[in-house]
Amino acid sequence: MWLYTLKRILLMIPTMFGISLxxxxxxxxxxxxxxxxxxxxxxxxxxxxxxVEIARLRATYGLDDPMIVQYFKWISGIxxxxxxxxxxxxxxxxxxxxxxxxGSTLAISxxxxxxxxxxxxxxxxxxxxxxxxxxxxxxxxxxxxxLAIPNFILALTLMYVSYRYFGQSVGGLFSPEYVGxxxxxxxxxxxxxxxxxxxxxxxxxxxxxxxxxxxANLTDELSKPYVTTAxxxxxxxxxxxxxxxxxxxxxxxxxxxxxxxxxxxxxxTITAIVLNLPTAGPLLLRxxxxxxxxxxxxxxxxxxxxxLIGMLISDLLLAVLDPxxxxx
Amino acid sequence: xxxLVHTPTELPPDRPMAxxxxxxAISPLRPGDDPGKIAVASQWTLIWRKFLxxxxxxxxxxxxxxxxxxxxxxxxxxxTSPSLARPQFTYxxxxxxxxxxxDPDGGRSWQPHVKGYTMSVDPASLRRTFTIDDxxxxxxxxxxxxxxxxxxxxxxxxxxxxxxxxxxxxxxxxGTDALGRDLLSRLIYGTRISMSxxxxxxxxxxxxxxxxxxxxxxxxxxxxxxxxxxxxxxSAMPTIPLWLGLAAAVPVAWxxxxxxxxxxxxxxxxxxxxxxxxxxxxxxxxRHEDFVTAAILDGxxxxxxxxxxxxxxxxxxxxxxxxxxxxxxxxxxxxxSFLGVGLKAPVVSWGVLLQDAQNIRAVSTAPWLLIWPSGAxxxxxxxxxxxxxxxxxxxxxxxx
Numbered sequence: 115m116w117l118y119t120l121k122r123i124l125l126m127i128p129t130m131f132g133i134s135l136x137x138x139x140x141x142x143x144x145x146x147x148x149x150x151x152x153x154x155x156x157x158x159x160x161x162x163x164x165x166v167e168i169a170r171l172r173a174t175y176g177l178d179d180p181m182i183v184q185y186f187k188w189i190s191g192i193x194x195x196x197x198x199x200x201x202x203x204x205x206x207x208x209x210x211x212x213x214x215x216x217g218s219t220l221a222i223s224x225x226x227x228x229x230x231x232x233x234x235x236x237x238x239x240x241x242x243x244x245x246x247x248x249x250x251x252x253x254x255x256x257x258x259x260x261l262a263i264p265n266f267i268l269a270l271t272l273m274y275v276s277y278r279y280f281g282q283s284v285g286g287l288f289s290p291e292y293v294g295x296x297x298x299x300x301x302x303x304x305x306x307x308x309x310x311x312x313x314x315x316x317x318x319x320x321x322x323x324x325x326x327x328x329x330a331n332l333t334d335e336l337s338k339p340y341v342t343t344a345x346x347x348x349x350x351x352x353x354x355x356x357x358x359x360x361x362x363x364x365x366x367x368x369x370x371x372x373x374x375x376x377x378x379x380x381x382x383t384i385t386a387i388v389l390n391l392p393t394a395g396p397l398l399l400r401x402x403x404x405x406x407x408x409x410x411x412x413x414x415x416x417x418x419x420x421x422l423i424g425m426l427i428s429d430l431l432l433a434v435l436d437p438x439x440x441x442x
Numbered sequence: 443x444x445x446l447v448h449t450p451t452e453l454p455p456d457r458p459m460a461x462x463x464x465x466x467a468i469s470p471l472r473p474g475d476d477p478g479k480i481a482v483a484s485q486w487t488l489i490w491r492k493f494l495x496x497x498x499x500x501x502x503x504x505x506x507x508x509x510x511x512x513x514x515x516x517x518x519x520x521x522t523s524p525s526l527a528r529p530q531f532t533y534x535x536x537x538x539x540x541x542x543x544x545d546p547d548g549g550r551s552w553q554p555h556v557k558g559y560t561m562s563v564d565p566a567s568l569r570r571t572f573t574i575d576d577x578x579x580x581x582x583x584x585x586x587x588x589x590x591x592x593x594x595x596x597x598x599x600x601x602x603x604x605x606x607x608x609x610x611x612x613x614x615x616x617g618t619d620a621l622g623r624d625l626l627s628r629l630i631y632g633t634r635i636s637m638s639x640x641x642x643x644x645x646x647x648x649x650x651x652x653x654x655x656x657x658x659x660x661x662x663x664x665x666x667x668x669x670x671x672x673x674x675x676x677s678a679m680p681t682i683p684l685w686l687g688l689a690a691a692v693p694v695a696w697x698x699x700x701x702x703x704x705x706x707x708x709x710x711x712x713x714x715x716x717x718x719x720x721x722x723x724x725x726x727x728x729r730h731e732d733f734v735t736a737a738i739l740d741g742x743x744x745x746x747x748x749x750x751x752x753x754x755x756x757x758x759x760x761x762x763x764x765x766x767x768x769x770x771x772x773x774x775x776x777x778x779s780f781l782g783v784g785l786k787a788p789v790v791s792w793g794v795l796l797q798d799a800q801n802i803r804a805v806s807t808a809p810w811l812l813i814w815p816s817g818a819x820x821x822x823x824x825x826x827x828x829x830x831x832x833x834x835x836x837x838x839x840x841x842x
Contacts, residue, residue, distance in 0.1 A: 128671055129671065129674055129675050129678060132671065132672070132674075132675030133675055133678065133679060136675065136676075136679065136684070140684070140687035140688065140691070143687070143688065143691035144690070144691045144693075145691075145693060258824065258827065258828075259820075259824070261827065262769070262820050262823040262824040262827060263816075263820050263823075264773045264776060264777060264819065264820075264823075265777075266777055266780055266781075266796075267796070267816040267819060267820070270796075270799060270800075270805070270812055270816070271812065271816070273802055273805075274802065274805045274806065274809065274812060277802055277806060278806060376677070376678065376679070376680045376681070377680075379680040379683075380680040380681050380682040380683065381682075383680065383682045383683050383686070384682050384777055384781070387781060388800075394683075398683060398686065399686060399690075399781060399783075402686055402687060402690035402783065403690060403782070403783070405690075410687060410690075411687075413683065414679075414683050414684060414687055417679070417680050417683050418678060418679045418680070421678050421679070421680060422678055425678065
């Protein structure tokens, strides 16, 4: 097991390297760099910058170094010093800006994952046990719909519905009076009132996918002889289903962390932009539009790393839970 | 390649013909089908029959075709030009079509029409609101002369499928936007952009996916390892942030056509991995089939084995995967344009239309700005998903 864990972590290194390359590529992608766009916007407003000052800034940020040197400087700063570079737009180190935002991104993703599990488990079991019943068809229908509606359209729709019919101010995580307040039950309740929309929006497609998988897996299990045996020896129907088949069919729930997590983080990004949540999404978009590339690249890098860690956890959990998975 | 199908060609005459009785193997056999014919049917015939037996998929296929038809005939189908702004009709609500108008003598006579608007100004906010005026009748007709256009950029024409007989009168079946532009016309033109991005995007990711998947699956070893790592990296990245990053780098100053192709390329750049996986898996399975060995022993080159012998037997699977990949592309374009980093006005796509619905105030004044474009997106995605599912099931007609 330890060997497997070690091997699995070592395998992550090339993938991480790839992700860092992609992030760096995106940082370098826009034509020009931050200084040129800064100069352009200053020229628009009639200001100029002393050429000596420009040269000094270029040297400080290493903007004239070859690509490989720039990449190496960037990645070694992150790995060895936790230095993600400098946000030109905010005038602060990137590392001061990202952690809080990444934290709320992770928190909402995990909340959405819990939502996905909590909803898809009972519905999936029901659908498999009562195949082709009315409830199953309803679940299938909503499942297809859930897969077909893009996150941001669902967010817009729910926003409109709750604005129109509940008169609720949506967007953000707190009502204005609670934004800077200390934690209290009122504040928690206010958070809950705002959190349900993003969680439903982000979780829906994952829920739909997981219900389909659970239904298919459980249907396979239910027709196996051991289920008949369990029934024949007089176990109650509840026990027959829950004791063994459900436990086996649950594997995708664990492996889901691996493939649902990238979707969730993707979903949090766009949903947060629509609903104006204080997560990485809105800041990322803003950074990209203003070409504040170190900030944007750091977000993309961290989101990639986050999903990798998610996949690692799901693989390890799966190996612990299911002895049939060989440690190769 | 040919497949042997074990079907009894002679049945005892007294036995009823039911699919279960006709032995193993093929499912497309329906009661009343001649089993002898099935036995000699080509693979594509079997696939087609199996596909036809899935009603939902067939219906979804018709919907998809309808979307592409709308996309092709956008100029003719749209009542007016998508960029024609009428500031006097901002946020005008949708009108419905009526066919009979009451005569002065109490009868009813045939006259297709829509109802006009009455405008009122809110004294406090000075905002204009339009309500449908049941007494104002605007006659409309089919094949009327509307604003001039160039069909496919080639033919000058001005015939529109339907429109008001008097071109100065408003006809907005789905309402108008903040500039008084007709939403229906914009939606129809947007269909062309959004649907074609899906198609072109999928073609380019098809090329990347098939070539890399085929190399990976056929050669194995190091090639496989490297390509698999690349796929792993790309599919580990959350797509939306990556798409955002790539799309935001497209310079603002580029022409709409260039931006269109860049966005298509960006969208397809991340979507080929699923396709490559599928192709690789099939290649791994087929690599040791007899017909491949035979081709190799015949002295075929590697390229010939891959492209002439193995790939054709994957065509049906590839088609299914491609169909399932198109909705991802459509949603990606819509999302990017919605966030303002994809296509931009004056180009009209579903995502550009949804940009108008970004503001909750605009949506509460004019809910149709949200309802119709998102309805189009969801319908297209659903149709492609059902069609793709049906095609995937039909791709292997020998499975039950």
